[in-house]
Amino acid sequence: MVDVANEVQKQVREKRPFTVMTVLKNRWFLYAVSVAAFFLIWDRVAIARVFSSGLPRPYEVVLQLWSMMFDPLAGKSLLGHVWASTQRILIGFAIASLVAVPLGLMMALNRYVNAIVKPLFDLLKPMPPIAWISIAILWFGIGETSKVFIIVIGTFVPCLLNAYNGVRLVEPELYDVIRMLGGNRRNEIIDVCFPAAFPAIFAGLQISLSIAWTCVLAAELVSARSGLGFIIILGMNLSRPAMIVGGMVIIALVAWGMTLLVTGLEKLVCPWKREIEGL
Amino acid sequence: MAYEYVQVKTPLVLRLLPVLSIVLFFGAWQLVVDWGIVPSTMLASPIQVFQLFLVKWTEVNPDGGLLSQHIWTSVQEAFIGYLLSLLVGIPLGLAMGWFVVVEGLARPFFEMIRPIPPIAWIPLTIFWFGIGLEGKVFIIFLGGIVPCVINSYVGVRMTNPTLIQMARTYGATDWQIFRQICIPSALPMVFGALQIALALCWTCLVGAELLAADSGLGFLITMGRRLALPDMVLLGMIMVGLTGAVIGVIIDYFEKKLLAGIRR
Numbered sequence: 001m002v003d004v005a006n007e008v009q010k011q012v013r014e015k016r017p018f019t020v021m022t023v024l025k026n027r028w029f030l031y032a033v034s035v036a037a038f039f040l041i042w043d044r045v046a047i048a049r050v051f052s053s054g055l056p057r058p059y060e061v062v063l064q065l066w067s068m069m070f071d072p073l074a075g076k077s078l079l080g081h082v083w084a085s086t087q088r089i090l091i092g093f094a095i096a097s098l099v100a101v102p103l104g105l106m107m108a109l110n111r112y113v114n115a116i117v118k119p120l121f122d123l124l125k126p127m128p129p130i131a132w133i134s135i136a137i138l139w140f141g142i143g144e145t146s147k148v149f150i151i152v153i154g155t156f157v158p159c160l161l162n163a164y165n166g167v168r169l170v171e172p173e174l175y176d177v178i179r180m181l182g183g184n185r186r187n188e189i190i191d192v193c194f195p196a197a198f199p200a201i202f203a204g205l206q207i208s209l210s211i212a213w214t215c216v217l218a219a220e221l222v223s224a225r226s227g228l229g230f231i232i233i234l235g236m237n238l239s240r241p242a243m244i245v246g247g248m249v250i251i252a253l254v255a256w257g258m259t260l261l262v263t264g265l266e267k268l269v270c271p272w273k274r275e276i277e278g279l
Numbered sequence: 280m281a282y283e284y285v286q287v288k289t290p291l292v293l294r295l296l297p298v299l300s301i302v303l304f305f306g307a308w309q310l311v312v313d314w315g316i317v318p319s320t321m322l323a324s325p326i327q328v329f330q331l332f333l334v335k336w337t338e339v340n341p342d343g344g345l346l347s348q349h350i351w352t353s354v355q356e357a358f359i360g361y362l363l364s365l366l367v368g369i370p371l372g373l374a375m376g377w378f379v380v381v382e383g384l385a386r387p388f389f390e391m392i393r394p395i396p397p398i399a400w401i402p403l404t405i406f407w408f409g410i411g412l413e414g415k416v417f418i419i420f421l422g423g424i425v426p427c428v429i430n431s432y433v434g435v436r437m438t439n440p441t442l443i444q445m446a447r448t449y450g451a452t453d454w455q456i457f458r459q460i461c462i463p464s465a466l467p468m469v470f471g472a473l474q475i476a477l478a479l480c481w482t483c484l485v486g487a488e489l490l491a492a493d494s495g496l497g498f499l500i501t502m503g504r505r506l507a508l509p510d511m512v513l514l515g516m517i518m519v520g521l522t523g524a525v526i527g528v529i530i531d532y533f534e535k536k537l538l539a540g541i542r543r
Contacts, residue, residue: 030383038388054406115296120304126527127520128482130398131497133489134504134512138321214396218486221401229399236402244402248395255394 056242061249064242074234076226082254084226088144088219089212092151096208100156101201104163109189121160129154129211130218142223147216154215155208162204166197198270206262213255228254323510328517331510342502342511344494349515350522352495353484356412357526360419361480367420368427368476369469375428376435376465377457389428397422397479398486410491415484422483423476430472434465470534477530481523496522 023029039058046057056064068078076084107114132153133146140146174192183191220229228251235243305325311317312324323331335346344352374381375389397418408414438461446456488497496519503511 025379027379027383030380031387034384034387035391037384038391051407054403111293112296115293116300119297119301123301123304124520126524127516128485128523130482130486130489131500131516131519134500135509135516137504138507138509138512210396214398214482214486217396218398218489221398221486221490232399232402236405241403241406244406248399248403251396251399252391252394255396259394 053239054241056245060242061245064240064246065249068231068243068246073231074225078231078250081227081231082250085216085220085228086254088147088216088227089151089209092148092216093155093208093212095148096152096155097159097205100159101163101204104160104201105167105194105197107160108164108167109193125157129157129215133219133222136219137223147219147224150215150219151212154211158204158207158211159201160204162207163197163201166200166204167193169200170196202266202270206266209258209262210255213258217251319509320507321509323508323513327510328513331514332517335514341506341508342499344499346499346514346518349494349496349499350518352492353488353497353519354522354526356415356487356495357419357480357484359412360416360484361423361477363416363420364423364427364476364480365473368424369431369472371424372428372431373435373457373462373465373469376432377453377461392421393425397483401487401490404487405491410493414491415487418487419480419483422479426472426475426479427469430468430475431465434468435461437468438464467538470537473530473534474527477527478523481519481526485519 042055043057045051046055065078070077073081103113103117107117129150133150136146136149136153140149170193174196175188178188178192216227217229220227221233224230224233228247231250232244232247235241235247308322309324309326312319312322312327332346337345339345371381371385375385376382400418400421401414404414404417408417442460442464443456446460451459484495485497485500488495489501492498492501496515499518500512500515503509503513503515
């Protein structure tokens with residue numbers, strides 16, 4: 001059998017000679033072309049002044065970032081601003097997940113808690129967190145508290161919803177198994193419910209993180225004296241597009257790094273999660 | 280052994296608690312303002328908000344627009360942006376799922392744009408388009424396109440490989456397989472994107488209007504803050520939530536109709 005398989009493989013390989021077309025259809029080659037084309041078109045568009053002076057050339061952005069690394073902007077270097085935003089996210093995210101996840105679990109496990117909290121939650125859910133910015137500023141001023149408040153509001157919803165749905169969608173067969181093995185309600189909750197709901201809870205935390213990122217930017221755009229949102233709004237006020245685009249590049253890099261970190265963490269803490277193929 | 284029909288009754292307490300919790304919420308809100316625990320410059324009572332809601336249909340001041348005008352502006356922007364993101368995002372995602380060349384060319388571009396929250400584009404769009412309709416539509420478009428592309432792509436990728444192999448055996452061309460097998464099998468996923476994209480579009484809209492607008496619900500909120508009128512801020516927030524929920528219900532209705540046609 002092995003010989004036959006090898007024979008087939010050999011034939012298949014021989015049928016695919018190394019030609020121009022195979023190179024053109026190679027995925028990595030296309031990726032490289034795409035990235036190169038992206039920067040080339042960006043450069044051309046910037047030189048042609050399609051958006052008048054609204055689009056800097058890529059190398060201007062790099063220069064701008066380089067200078068921001070060392071020259072402090074509003075009292076902070078670039079890394080200081082990154083840290084300012086990250087700090088807000090971490091505080092808001094920690095508060096929201098510490099309150100929302102237990103609340104969601106309780107709602108799913110206890111009908112009375114559910115009956116009290118669910119209607120309120122459904123009432124407040126459709127309001128986008130960004131709509132809360134104005135009232136947060138009225139309540140807490142433009143300091144750190146209002147930004148953390150926005151992040152808490154934004155991250156609360158997915159944390160709670162995922163914890164709630166995670167528990168409710170646990171397969172009933174698993175409960176049957178632990179009951180048959182002689183487990184009581186306590187065993188049901190601790191040994192079945194939590195591990196089975198954990199991937200969903202973690203997915204909720206992941207969604208929360210990206211929402212927190214959007215919220216902190218929006219809050220900083222409206223009013224702030226530090227952070228990445230502040231950099232891009234400052235670039236707008238000073239009419240320096242290189243600063244805006246530089247800020248956006250940093251935002252993309254930080255968000256990308258965070259996603260990588262969380263995905264890595266997920267593999268570490270819940271390896272029993274079923275892989276879903278995706279983008 | 281015959282099964283007995285057991286009627287599960289919800290206890291009266293469980294049916295009353297939701298009502299009670301809503302009533303308590305609004306009652307506490309009203310009393311907190313009435314008793315002056317929270318200053319009236321920071322929070323308006325539900326009754327005040329409702330009064331303003333009734334007045335705003337006919338009163339233009341102080342923000343220079345009727346409530347219906349603000350709602351219309353917002354809905355219009357959201358609708359155009361949403362439609363554009365569907366029209367571009369879904370075909371792009373479907374093509375990325377099937378054609379290697381499209382995927383190879385579009386994916387790095389997409390992955391570079393994706394991590395930037397649409398809100399972060401606002402300053403740049405103000406530079407490019409000013410504070411008119413185009414800028415906001417662009418931001419809403421950016422917000423809506425991401426889930427459209429992802430869901431369509433995953434939908435095509437999840438096509439049952441047996442069906443594709445069968446079609447190959449019968450001598451179908453790549454294009455035929457794509458049109459007659461991959462697209463129909465991806466459709467449920469694609470329709471799933473409609474709701475996600477809508478929610479994102481609506482959030483982006485509010486963000487865009489907070490910063491760059493001269494009418495719209497987000498603008499109403501901002502004006503309320505600038506003039507220190509908490510009732511106007513709250514009215515804006517409630518209208519945003521309400522309008523978003525109504526649009527969500529409409530899209531949900533269409534989604535069900537479309538899906539009913541697929542699952543024969």
